[in-house]
Amino acid sequence: xxxEIAKILEGHIRDAARFPELQKQVRxxxxxxxxxxxxxxxxxxxxGGREAELKxxxxxxxxxLKESAGVNSGYRLVTNTIFQYALENLEVAxxxxxxxxxxxxxxxxxxxxxxxxxxxxxxxxxxxxNQMLILMKEYLTEFEKKS
Numbered sequence: 001x002x003x004e005i006a007k008i009l010e011g012h013i014r015d016a017a018r019f020p021e022l023q024k025q026v027r028x029x030x031x032x033x034x035x036x037x038x039x040x041x042x043x044x045x046x047x048g049g050r051e052a053e054l055k056x057x058x059x060x061x062x063x064x065l066k067e068s069a070g071v072n073s074g075y076r077l078v079t080n081t082i083f084q085y086a087l088e089n090l091e092v093a094x095x096x097x098x099x100x101x102x103x104x105x106x107x108x109x110x111x112x113x114x115x116x117x118x119x120x121x122x123x124x125x126x127x128x129x130n131q132m133l134i135l136m137k138e139y140l141t142e143f144e145k146k147s
Contacts, residue, residue, distance in 0.1 A: 002037035
């Protein structure tokens with residue numbers, strides 16, 4: 001799922017050009033996401049699994065989530081931020097579940113990976129939540145000017 005999210009974030013980085021701080025955070029999170037992908041691949045291989053089994057399911061879930069996040073704002077950055085916020089919270093839930101599984105099985109490698117990735121996702125979800133107010137104010141100001 002992380003690789004699909006990294007691709008989505010590339011578009012969000014371009015769309016955030018007018019908001020340098022947001023663009024910087026999204027760019028940094030894209031790099032974090034790629035590192036998470038590598039950590040997950042290593043973990044899956046160490047446990048004898050194959051990542052290919054997860055890819056098609058992740059792609060389907062992301063497409064479904066993107067459909068439901070399609071806010072009729074006409075303002076792409078707002079829509080992107082809402083979508084990305086939803087994705088971050090999906091990842092938070094998944095890493096919490098992985099952490100629980102690691103704890104139940106007492107597997108330290110899973111616990112460490114899940115804790116690290118969970119902290120990174122919680123940080124980005126919190127950051128995006130705070131940015132949504134700023135972006136909505138900007139959007140409403142532009143909308144009022146056009147009206």
